Amino acid sequence: MxxxxxxxxxxxxxxxxxxxxxxxxxxxxxxxxxxxxxxxxxxxxxxxxxxxxxxxxxxxxxxxxxxxxxxxxxxxxxxxxxxxxxxxxxxxxxxxxxxxxxxxxxxxxxxxxxxxxxxxxxxxxxxxxxxxxxxxxxxxxxxxxxxxxxxxxxxxxxxxxxxxxxxxxxxxxxxxxxxxxxxxxxxxxxxxxxxxxxxxxxxxxxxxxxxxxxxxxxxxxxxxxxxxxxxxxxxxxxxxxxxxxxxxxxxxxxxxxxxxxxxxxxxxDGEGASKLIEVNIKNSDDLALAKKAARGVTLSPLIKTAIHGEDPNWGRILARLGAEGIPAEQLDRMTLKLQGVLLFEKGQPVKFVKEEVKALLKQANVKMDINLNSGKFSATAWGCDLSKKYVEINTEYC
Amino acid sequence: MxxxxxxxxxxxxxxxxxxxxxxxxxxxxxxxxxxxxxxxxxxxxxxxxxxxxxxxxxxxxxxxxxxxxxxxxxxxxxxxxxxxxxxxxxxxxxxxxxxxxxxxxxxxxxxxxxxxxxxxxxxxxxxxxxxxxxxxxxxxxxxxxxxxxxxxxxxxxxxxxxxxxxxxxxxxxxxxxxxxxxxxxxxxxxxxxxxxxxxxxxxxxxxxxxxxxxxxxxxxxxxxxxxxxxxxxxxxxxxxxxxxxxxxxxxxxxxxxxxxxxxxxxxxDGEGASKLIEVNIKNSDDLALAKKAARGVTLSPLIKTAIHGEDPNWGRILARLGAEGIPAEQLDRMTLKLQGVLLFEKGQPVKFVKEEVKALLKQANVKMDINLNSGKFSATAWGCDLSKKYVEINTEYC
The missing domain is CATH 3.60.70.12 (L-amino peptidase D-ALA esterase/amidase)
Known part of the structure; x- marks a missing residue:
């Protein structure tokens, strides 16, 4: 569904x-x-x-x-x-x-x-x-x-x-x-x-x-x-x-x-939202941390604005995962896919055609797949992009 | 300074x-x-x-x-x-x-x-x-x-x-x-x-x-x-x-x-910011919680947009303090001041002249004083308002 x-x-x-x-x-x-x-x-x-x-x-x-x-x-x-x-x-x-x-x-x-x-x-x-x-x-x-x-x-x-x-x-x-x-x-x-x-x-x-x-x-x-x-x-x-x-x-x-x-x-249907963001973290060795990190990605204003701008800004995703406490050695063996396209693998950025990923980000559903290659736990979180409309709704209400 | x-x-x-x-x-x-x-x-x-x-x-x-x-x-x-x-x-x-x-x-x-x-x-x-x-x-x-x-x-x-x-x-x-x-x-x-x-x-x-x-x-x-x-x-x-x-x-x-x-x-000088927000929590019985709650208020997009709109929206502040884990019984004896004006006292909203507080919120420095009347610890956190400019900077970069 x-x-x-x-x-x-x-x-x-x-x-x-x-x-x-x-x-x-x-x-x-x-x-x-x-x-x-x-x-x-x-x-x-x-x-x-x-x-x-x-x-x-x-x-x-x-x-x-x-x-x-x-x-x-x-x-x-x-x-x-x-x-x-x-x-x-x-x-x-x-x-x-x-x-x-x-x-x-x-x-x-x-x-x-x-x-x-x-x-x-x-x-x-x-x-x-x-x-x-x-x-x-x-x-x-x-x-x-x-x-x-x-x-x-x-x-x-x-x-x-x-x-x-x-x-x-x-x-x-x-x-x-x-x-x-x-x-x-x-x-x-x-x-x-x-x-x-x-x-x-x-x-x-x-x-x-x-x-x-x-x-x-x-x-x-x-x-x-x-x-x-x-x-x-x-x-x-x-x-x-x-x-x-x-x-x-x-x-x-x-x-x-x-x-x-x-x-x-x-x-x-988040206010001002134009896209649903789904964050999947797979193969974590710590379920609670995987949940926290997946939610953290959906909370990040920088990631939310990047997705709003259809910008395949994987650095922000990596930084947030690190900030949530995903251990450095797991980030070093992580793979990160955005709309199915591999952007980061084993601690290194992967070359990709930016315009192709930008085009895929025009879709209303945006999917981030993070494989930590470290365990058997998975977590999925959902959020939405952050637009000027959000600020407008919450600023100009009264 | x-x-x-x-x-x-x-x-x-x-x-x-x-x-x-x-x-x-x-x-x-x-x-x-x-x-x-x-x-x-x-x-x-x-x-x-x-x-x-x-x-x-x-x-x-x-x-x-x-x-x-x-x-x-x-x-x-x-x-x-x-x-x-x-x-x-x-x-x-x-x-x-x-x-x-x-x-x-x-x-x-x-x-x-x-x-x-x-x-x-x-x-x-x-x-x-x-x-x-x-x-x-x-x-x-x-x-x-x-x-x-x-x-x-x-x-x-x-x-x-x-x-x-x-x-x-x-x-x-x-x-x-x-x-x-x-x-x-x-x-x-x-x-x-x-x-x-x-x-x-x-x-x-x-x-x-x-x-x-x-x-x-x-x-x-x-x-x-x-x-x-x-x-x-x-x-x-x-x-x-x-x-x-x-x-x-x-x-x-x-x-x-x-x-x-x-x-x-x-x-x-936060991006897109027009106001510095200072959150003071006083008389807490838990220093770590006071710090977390003060920072929580500066993080809330709802509070940040309200301040951007010069809206004395104390309900959002109260809700965030509760979400950060300030115990209900402390919220019931809390006083909350915005720009020095008392808005909430002992679990009850206080009547105030909204236009007066709105006028005070036009200042570049916005101060929230929260007295939990429960202990001897204090914490201060600083943040800024959330504007459309923030979204613009982070959306339209690439």
């Missing part, structure tokens, strides 16, 4: 509905979304490691993992971060209104928020919209996926049917965000929904594992949000359980694919 | 001469510089931690600390990094030519290089220029300070006379660089010269200590160069030694001031 605009109509798994409406916090755009399961569902999540965590993140973290969840509410426009005790109270008011509209208990509804930091929730507009949010829910992902956007250019949705040994299940993913984007706007959000029968322990494990190789390997600007959340929700509505190792493997592989698809979509 | 263009004529300490000439590697600009001591001098240095270290860095590191150094050669235009065995050989050829022109031993000359990565030294042009480089040396810092520039807009020099208990000494600083700037151009370089009598052990200690609070606390783009070097050279030509604790304290304080002046000059 390669990132691109979400398909027009993305089916939700059985027993799921979703909605998105405008409650008036933002002028015209939808600003409130809800995912609803018709029956109590297993749910788990991973959350920002930022010490400055928004009220909704603190609230939701305490509830998970769980096996009684009916809905995930998400508002956009106000992050409810750095809002003190008032923020915690207003979040609770919002959650109570949502539970009431759904006819369920308070602890059956999760929440994520994205938007401006330091602004109190406009509960005067938010609370009255809950019944409409519930009544408008439908079987497709688009209305929800659109309501949670901030500066994203496209909604991000993906769905896949998976045939397991005792039947077919569906897994649907919805994502949002491209780093900390609008000035005070923050957040990447991910939702993976399935009608498979799984335990909450397995849900917690699979969301952690899949996030580690997807959402945790993307970067737009290196600024970790106060509001990042990624959820998995499994309502068992298909009646299909994972009966054996092969089922588990298949299920986890598709969840991972969906998470990577969403993560790449987020990176490709 | 606040950064600004170097004064017109910066005196070198007694017994030092410096020069800068064009040897033809660059078209018109001077590209080769030398600092010469008339007598063997004590010297020490600190060097890039990048695993991808240039040939001149590897060469010079092995020689230091020492007490027999006669000169520091510096070429600009070619970094001699990622140049393999040929780079090591060509560096040695250059050093031999320099020692011959100076009439001293090979191991009495140090070297630093800055410029394009991956290009071999043009020894055909470099070697013949050595006699001229020696013969043109004079008692001021400017010709050398200019020869080592790459994309810097101004040469960076500073000098100070210090009265110690047994007489007067001079300390002169010369700096270069603003991150990894031109596409393949790298490097910050620092040179602190004095005619005081000190040991090589003390030289090594003082350059480490002063770099830790100056050069190691600046960032333009977060990309660590392959060629960073910072030297101290003390030739004892004043005949004045440090006789007591007070002398030592005074000497070290001036070296630190000079290092900070040069570091701030480098940050203020």
């Amino acid at each position: 390669t990132p691109g605009p979400g398909v027009r109509r993305t089916a939700l798994p059985k027993g799921f509905l979703a909605s998105g409406i405008n409650c008036g916090v933002r002028r015209y755009r939808p600003d409130m979304g809800m995912i609803i399961s018709s029956v109590p569902a297993v749910a788990a999540g991973v959350f920002t490691l930022n010490e400055c965590r928004a009220a909704p993140v603190r609230y939701t973290q305490k509830l998970l993992p769980a096996d009684n969840i009916r809905a995930i509410l998400t508002n956009s426009g106000q992050a409810n971060a750095a809002t003190g005790d008032e923020g915690i109270e207003k979040n609770l008011m919002m959650m109570s209104a949502a539970a009431k509209a759904l006819g369920c208990d308070l602890n059956q509804v999760l929440v994520a928020s994205t938007g401006k930091i330091g602004e109190q929730l406009d509960t005067g507009k938010i609370l009255p919209c809950m019944p409409e949010l519930v009544s408008r829910a439908n079987e497709h992902a688009e209305s929800f996926a659109t309501a949670i956007l901030t500066t994203d250019l496209v909604p991000k949705t993906v769905t896949s049917q998976v045939t397991l040994s005792s039947g077919t299940i569906r897994i649907t993913g919805i994502g949002k965000g491209s780093g900390m984007i609008h000035p005070n706007m923050a957040t990447m959000l991910g939702y993976i929904l399935t009608d498979a029968v799984i335990t909450k322990e397995h849900a917690a494990e699979v969301i952690k594992k899949s996030s580690d190789v997807s959402f945790n390997m993307i970067s737009v600007d290196g600024d970790t949000s106060t509001n990042d959340c990624c959820f998995i929700m499994a309502n068992g509505a298909s009646g299909v359980a994972l009966l054996n190792d092969q089922d588990v493997k298949k299920f986890e592989a598709v969840v991972e694919d969906i998470a990577i698809f969403l993560a790449k979509s987020i990176a490709a | 606040t950064p600004g263009p170097g004064v017109r004529r910066t005196a070198l300490p007694k017994g030092f001469l410096a020069s800068g000439i064009n040897c033809g590697v660059r078209r018109y600009r001077p590209d080769m510089g030398m600092i010469i001591s008339s007598v063997p001098a004590v010297a020490a240095g600190v060097f890039t931690l990048n695993e991808c270290r240039a040939a001149p860095v590897r060469y010079t590191q092995k020689l230091l600390p020492a007490d027999n150094i006669r000169a520091i050669l510096t070429n600009s235009g070619q970094a001699n990094a990622a140049t393999g065995d040929e780079g090591i050989e060509k560096n040695l050829m250059m050093m031999s030519a320099a020692a011959k022109a100076l009439g001293c031993d090979l191991n009495q000359v140090l070297v630093a290089s800055t410029g394009k990565i991956g290009e071999q030294l043009d020894t055909g042009k470099i070697l013949p220029c050595m006699p001229e480089l020696v013969s043109r040396a004079n008692e001021h810092a400017e010709s050398f300070a200019t020869a080592i520039l790459t994309t810097d807009l101004v040469p960076k020099t500073v000098t100070s006379q210090v009265t110690l208990s047994s007489g007067t000494i001079r300390i002169t600083g010369i700096g270069k660089g603003s991150g990894m700037i031109h596409p393949n151009m790298a490097t910050m370089l620092g040179y602190i010269l004095t005619d005081a009598v000190i040991t090589k052990e003390h030289a090594a200690e003082v350059i480490k200590k002063s770099s830790d609070v100056s050069f190691n606390m600046i960032s333009v783009d977060g990309d660590t160069s392959t060629n960073d070097c910072c030297f101290i050279m003390a030739n004892g030509a004043s005949g004045v030694a440090l006789l007591n604790d007070q002398d030592v304290k005074k000497f070290e304080a001036v070296v630190e001031d000079i290092a900070i002046f040069l570091a701030k000059s480098i940050a203020a």
